[in-house]
Amino acid sequence: MGYGVFIHRSDSIYDDSPAERYQFPSQYFGRVQACVGDWIIYYEPRKVADTKGYFAVARVQQVINDPSVPGMFLAIIEPGSYLDFARPVPFSNDAGVIERGLLNDAGAISGRAQSAVRALSPSDFGRIVSLGLDQAEPLLPRNDPELPVDGFAEEQTPFVFEEARERTSFLSSRIVRDRVFRQVVLRAYDERCAVTGLKLINGGGRAEVEAAHIRPVEASGPDVVSNGIALSGTAHWMFDRGLISLSDELEILISRQANDADGIRGIINRTGRALVPMRGSDRPHPHFLRWHRENCFKH
Known part of the structure; x- marks a missing residue:
C-alpha cells in the first residue's frame, strides 16, 4: 500500500467520477494497484x-477491469472516503513546490x-492534506464554539500521521467531514440558499x-460538493x-403531498429554479438528484 496522486480534470475525456471511480489505461496499472487500501x-x-x-482526498478500495x-481499468473508491478539500492547494506557494517529491x-x-x-511520499501527503483541510477560516456556524474537534483546532499547525490508524481515524471522522463539507458547499454557493435565494447572516456574522447532502451519508452519499446544496433551515x-x-434541469419541484404548496411557492426564488455554483463541476449532479427524487421526494 502507498499514497498516490491521481490527476483529474473537470473536462476529462475519461469516465471518471472522483467519489466513485477513476478510469485509467493499462500503463498506470502497477502504480494504481500500489495504492489499493490506501x-x-x-x-x-x-x-x-x-x-x-x-x-480532494479518497481511499482506493480495489482495481477492476x-x-x-477493453484495455481500460477502474480504481474503485471506497464508499464514504472521498472528501473535497476545504481549501484547494496550489501546485506551489511562496515556499516552493508543495509536492516536493517532484523535484x-x-x-x-x-x-x-x-x-x-x-506515488506520493508520506511527508508530501501529510503536507497537502494539512493545507487542504486547514481551518484557519472557521467552519461555521457551530453549536458550541468551545468544543474541540478531534484535536482539529481553529489555529492549526501541520500534523503528521504517525500511524496508519491515526490517518484513517482523522480522515474518516464524521465531525471533521461534516465541517469541511459545510465549508466547501457554502463557499460554492456564496452562502446563499439555492431555493430561496436568501443570504442571511446572523448577529455574529455567520451564515445561517x-x-x-442530496443523497444522505446514511444512504452512501459521498462528501463531494456535487452531492451538496446550500439551503436555509426551512428549505433544508x-x-x-x-x-x-x-x-435534472434544476427546476424546484413541490410535492403534491405538501399541505401548503402556495406557501412553499411564496418562499421559492422568482426563477423557480435552484441557484447553483459558477463552476459547472460543483453543481448538483443528476445522479444524486435522481436518487433524491426516487427515494425521498413525495410525488
Whole structure:
C-alpha cells in the first residue's frame, strides 16, 4: 500500500467520477494497484483554467477491469472516503513546490509532474492534506464554539500521521467531514440558499444557510460538493422530508403531498429554479438528484 496522486480534470475525456471511480489505461496499472487500501490525492493540472490544484482526498478500495472499455481499468473508491478539500492547494506557494517529491537532485521540477498517476511520499501527503483541510477560516456556524474537534483546532499547525490508524481515524471522522463539507458547499454557493435565494447572516456574522447532502451519508452519499446544496433551515427541512426536490434541469419541484404548496411557492426564488455554483463541476449532479427524487421526494 502507498499514497498516490491521481490527476483529474473537470473536462476529462475519461469516465471518471472522483467519489466513485477513476478510469485509467493499462500503463498506470502497477502504480494504481500500489495504492489499493490506501489514500490518494486528486490533482487538477495547472494548465486547466481556474484549476483547483490538489482538491480532494479518497481511499482506493480495489482495481477492476473496466467492463465497458477493453484495455481500460477502474480504481474503485471506497464508499464514504472521498472528501473535497476545504481549501484547494496550489501546485506551489511562496515556499516552493508543495509536492516536493517532484523535484530532482538539482531542485528543478522533474518529468514525474506530467504523470497522470504517481506515488506520493508520506511527508508530501501529510503536507497537502494539512493545507487542504486547514481551518484557519472557521467552519461555521457551530453549536458550541468551545468544543474541540478531534484535536482539529481553529489555529492549526501541520500534523503528521504517525500511524496508519491515526490517518484513517482523522480522515474518516464524521465531525471533521461534516465541517469541511459545510465549508466547501457554502463557499460554492456564496452562502446563499439555492431555493430561496436568501443570504442571511446572523448577529455574529455567520451564515445561517446549511449544507445539505442530496443523497444522505446514511444512504452512501459521498462528501463531494456535487452531492451538496446550500439551503436555509426551512428549505433544508422540506428537502430532507421530500416536500421539495429538483429536476435534472434544476427546476424546484413541490410535492403534491405538501399541505401548503402556495406557501412553499411564496418562499421559492422568482426563477423557480435552484441557484447553483459558477463552476459547472460543483453543481448538483443528476445522479444524486435522481436518487433524491426516487427515494425521498413525495410525488
